[in-house]
Amino acid sequence: xxxxxTGARLSSSEVAPEQPLASLADDVRTGLLSRxxxxxxxxxxxxxxxxxxxxxxxxxxxxxxRTEAALxxxxxxxxxxxxxxxxxxxxxxxxxxKTRHLxxxxxxxxxxxxxxxxxxxxxxxxxxxAQLVADxxxxxxxxxxxxxxxxxxxxxxxxDGRRLIVFLGGTLGNFEPGEARAMLEQIAGxxxxxxxxxxxxDRVKDTATLEAAxxxxxxxxxxxxxxxxxxxxxxxxxxxxxxxYRHRALFDRDKARIEMRLGAGHAHRVTLATLDTAIDIDAGxxxxxxxxxxxxxxxxxxxxxxxxxxxxxxxxAEGGAYSLVxxxxx
Ligand code: SAH
Ligand code: TRP
Numbered sequence: 520x521x522x523x524x525t526g527a528r529l530s531s532s533e534v535a536p537e538q539p540l541a542s543l544a545d546d547v548r549t550g551l552l553s554r555x556x557x558x559x560x561x562x563x564x565x566x567x568x569x570x571x572x573x574x575x576x577x578x579x580x581x582x583x584x585r586t587e588a589a590l591x592x593x594x595x596x597x598x599x600x601x602x603x604x605x606x607x608x609x610x611x612x613x614x615x616x617k618t619r620h621l622x623x624x625x626x627x628x629x630x631x632x633x634x635x636x637x638x639x640x641x642x643x644x645x646x647x648x649a650q651l652v653a654d655x656x657x658x659x660x661x662x663x664x665x666x667x668x669x670x671x672x673x674x675x676x677x678x679d680g681r682r683l684i685v686f687l688g689g690t691l692g693n694f695e696p697g698e699a700r701a702m703l704e705q706i707a708g709x710x711x712x713x714x715x716x717x718x719x720x721d722r723v724k725d726t727a728t729l730e731a732a733x734x735x736x737x738x739x740x741x742x743x744x745x746x747x748x749x750x751x752x753x754x755x756x757x758x759x760x761x762x763x764y765r766h767r768a769l770f771d772r773d774k775a776r777i778e779m780r781l782g783a784g785h786a787h788r789v790t791l792a793t794l795d796t797a798i799d800i801d802a803g804x805x806x807x808x809x810x811x812x813x814x815x816x817x818x819x820x821x822x823x824x825x826x827x828x829x830x831x832x833x834x835x836a837e838g839g840a841y842s843l844v845x846x847x848x849x
Pocket of ligand 1: 561562564572584610611612613614615617637638639640665666667668675687688689690
């Protein structure tokens with residue numbers, strides 16, 4: 520494996536998928552020709568998308584991020600004491616902003632721990648990583664660049680030492696239920712003995728709070744959602760009229776999920792030159808761009824159990840707004 524040393528305590532490498540993954544072109548062709556039309560959410564996170572996601576986290580409506588941060592701050596020491604990690608692997612680490620609460624706890628408890636962030640958005644991860652090793656003088660950080668939907672068996676964690684796998688931000692909820700279970704099984708496959716998983720998921724609550732969190736008044740989330748069309752315009756030489764698409768976020772209580780969609784304002788023909796394809800889109804037709812599943816304590820416990828995991832600790836925000844759980848292999 521090619522390992523790039525960018526400083527004594529900062530290195531990075533690419534994680535190869537177990538099986539070749541569908542290309543952007545194949546994914547988009549399949550999704551856009553399906554009914555309903557859909558696009559894979561992993562394409563949101565180009566540089567602009569990553570910056571827009573950070574901006575979403577700062578909107579007053581998007582409570583999950585600050586709620587999770589408060590839980591990590593309040594319980595960070597208990598989490599680190601309980602898990603006593605030598606290696607912390609974080610899936611979809613993004614800016615690692617909230618992870619700082621865990622590193623602060625390591626600091627306070629003299630728990631020397633190596634940090635392994637894993638993200639598709641390499642630049643954001645490397646920028647964050649450089650800042651982290653500057654701020655924590657004991658920290659060794661190995662950035663893993665790749666797509667975690669390709670599996671975790673090629674993650675190069677050392678054999679020795681206790682592991683804490685971290686998966687925050689409700690990102691597990693962005694998978695369909697079967698995929699979420701498969702992802703947890705992959706995670707369980709990396710855990711041995713009393714290794715721990717720290718998982719953050721959002722909870723079912725009133726519709727207005729949920730829908731506002733995914734449709735902020737300033738329109739940052741709308742811009743983030745539409746950004747996926749900009750990615751396609753650039754990567755596939757497409758000509759989506761980005762500003763003609765309307766952002767929608769609806770809570771489906773039966774499926775316990777927010778559904779994000781983009782609706783075309785006018786009928787138009789989009790040409791995707793790289794795919795050699797043109798698609799006629801009707802006025803008002805919608806493309807599904809993301810699901811965000813919400814949990815109850817029972818559905819969360821059942822999902823963990825289905826993947827061979829059991830809850831060790833459950834930290835809940837006031838009123839059950841958000842859940843942070845520590846789990847181990849059952
Ligand atoms: N954990 C951070 C960021 C959440 S946003 C937080 O809680 O604020 C989701 C993150 O997952 C982004 O950084 C995105 O780049 C990354 N991501 C999305 N799909 C991915 C995939 N398939 N493989 C690896 N990283 C992915
Ligand atoms: N994991 C985040 C969530 O489900 C991702 C997210 C937040 C998101 N806001 C979004 C995805 C808007 C698409 C559009 O909360």
